[in-house]
Amino acid sequence: MHIDLWTLGLQTINVLVLVWILGRFFFRPVTAMIAARQVAATEALDEAQAAKAEAAAEVAKAKEEAASLTAARTDILQKAVAEAEKEKAALLAAARTEAKTLRDAAHADIDRARQSEEMAEADHACRLAVDIAARLFEKLxxxxxxxxxxxxxxxxxxxxxxxxxxxxxxxxxxxxxxxxxxxxxxxxxxxxxxxxxxxxxxxxxxxxxxxxxxxxxxxxxxxxxxxxxxxxxxxxxxxxxxxxxx
Amino acid sequence: MNSPLTIEPVFHIGPVPITSPVLVTWALMALIGGFAFLATRRLQIVPSKTQASLEALVSAIDTQISDTMQVDPSPYRALVGTIFIYVLFANWSSLVPGIEPPTAHIETDAALALIVFGATIAYGIATQGLIGYLRTFAEPTWVMIPLNIVEQITRTFSLIVRLFGNIMSGVFVVGIVLSLAGLLVPIPLMALDLLTGAVQAYIFAVLATVFIGAAVGERRKTTRETTQTERKTP
Missing domain, CATH: 3.30.360 (Dihydrodipicolinate Reductase; domain 2)
Incomplete structure (x- = not known):
């Protein structure tokens, strides 16, 4: 068995040169691109996280505003209901007063009508009695x-x-x-x-x-x-x- | 058929004989380097299918290094990835008629193993310092120093012999079958060689990772223990 030292040396140099070539023109650019992609992905994730946090903040703000609007709406509704109740009570009181007035007036009218009717009936009865008496007296x-x-x-x-x-x-x-x-x-x-x-x-x-x-x-x-x-x-x-x- | 244990120069450049493994390796370097250069010229954030495939390959290599060594893969990516890609394409070059894979010659496998051996020492010294690295040979006791040294050498030889034996045997078997039987008979063996080539490339790369990881592992363990001690201290 014979080992060719020239070949051994040349192959050693060849492999070392290939190590340099691949390190310079293959591994370095590829790993740089992988690292750049990782950085880009990290930045994209950070941006997405920031956007998510911002969206969450917006959602929370929107919820807070919705709650505030709901509270304001409830307050307005309660005030409106109270005002309506007050107005209703006032209207009812006025209506009751007016109805009482009308009822009293009607009762007074009825009483007056009844009195005048009674008076008319009494007049009529008196006249009838006087006529009867006059006719009786004519027979004297x-x-x-x-x-x-x-x-x-x-x-x-x-x-x-x-x-x-x-x-x-x-x-x-x-x-x-x-x-x-x-x-x-x-x-x-x-x-x-x-x-x-x-x-x-x-x-x-x-x-x-x-x-x-x-x-x-x-x-x-x-x-x-x-x-x-x-x-x-x-x-x-x-x-x-x-x-x-x- | 030539013996796989012998190698004849194709031509000479001055006193330097240029053999077929060197020529094939140059061709593979041109092919792989050109493809890498062209494929990575216009990388996009939104990848094409080719870019996605390349990124998947790099990610797989990084994952393998991280899982094996438990460290950042970037210092080791070029070496381990290049070894895997080169060995894979060198093994698969036997599919081209008339081309003998460079890894079927022991010089190429020895070159790869020597690079791994050198890288192991270099990374070990870089992470632990010269004294610290040498001290790892006395682990767990100084009695183990000869054995650890022998281990360094034998595992390098095991790298050489494993790759050389698997690929050379495949080429040799296919050549013998081809000389004995018809044209289509070696096809199943060539398909098996594809699988063997991919597996051997993976094994060589993983073993290189393991060896380098073992060299830097002591430093990693020391750092971890120091960190745990600091955490316990109020």
Missing amino acids: PAEARVMSFIDGLVAGVAALPDATRTGIGADGVPVCIKAARDLTEAEKEACRAKLAQTLGRPISVAVAVDPVLIAGLEIDTPHAVVRNSFRADLDRIAAGLTRHDH
Whole structure:
């Protein structure tokens, strides 16, 4: 076995040269590119991490704003609800007050209507009663319609003040006596006599027929009226019945 | 067929005989160096398929060095990577008709082993200093100094003989079969030679890494122990 030292040396040099060539033109650029890619990947990851953190911060901020908006919305809604409740209460109170006023007014109207109806019914009843009484009185005898009223008429004249009484039938003026029918001479004389006695001087009488009186006598003077008739009585009764003091 | 144990010069440059392993090695240097130069001219951040393949190769070499030596692979990448690539392509050069692989001659294997031997010493001294490196021969005791020296020499010879024997035998067997049988019969043996060549390239590179790693390993162990002591100290 023979080892060629020239070949051994040349091969050693060749391999060392190849080590330098590959180290210079292969391993160095490739490892540099790998390192550059790792740096780029690291930077990209850092940027992604930063972007992620930024996005997370934005999300947190957005959530915070959303929570703030929700709180503000809730606050506004609560205020609106409270205001609406207040407005509702005010409207209800106003409506109740107005309804009470209307109800009171309606009750007052109803009461007034009922009172006026009652009054109308009472008037109607009075008039009906007076008419019934008047018709009943018309059935009295003719004498009774005059003679029985002379004393009452004279008493009414006697009750007049002196000045008024003095003016009745003074200066020869006949005393106007109203009656439901024309008086007979006896009735005229009876009236004249009793009036003269009451007045203390002689007088003359004149008769005015007024069927409305039904029965009785009345004297009209410029300053007084003496009434003693069924009509006057019925008028007083009707006035008494229809007086609405309540 | 020429004997694989003998070598004849193809031509002479002055007094220097140029043999076929040297010529083939020059051709491989031109081929590998030219390809490396062309392939790395326009490297991009987004790699092409070729660039990705080259980066995968470099990453695999780095990973192998890191796993074996437990250190940063950059000081050793060029040597170990070049040894692997050269031995691989030298072994596979037998596929080219008429080309005899340089690693089938003991001079090439001896050159590679000598480089590994020199690198072991150089890296050992560079990391531990001359005294520190020499002190490793007295590990674990000074009695082991002769054995450690013999180990340095024998493992270098084992590198030479392993690569030479495997590749030379493959070439020899294929040549014998080719001379006895037809044209297609040696093809399975050539395919086996491909596998053997790749495995031998890997083994040679890994053993080189292991030897260099052993040379710098004591320094690494000392550094680790110092760091642990500093951590324990309050």
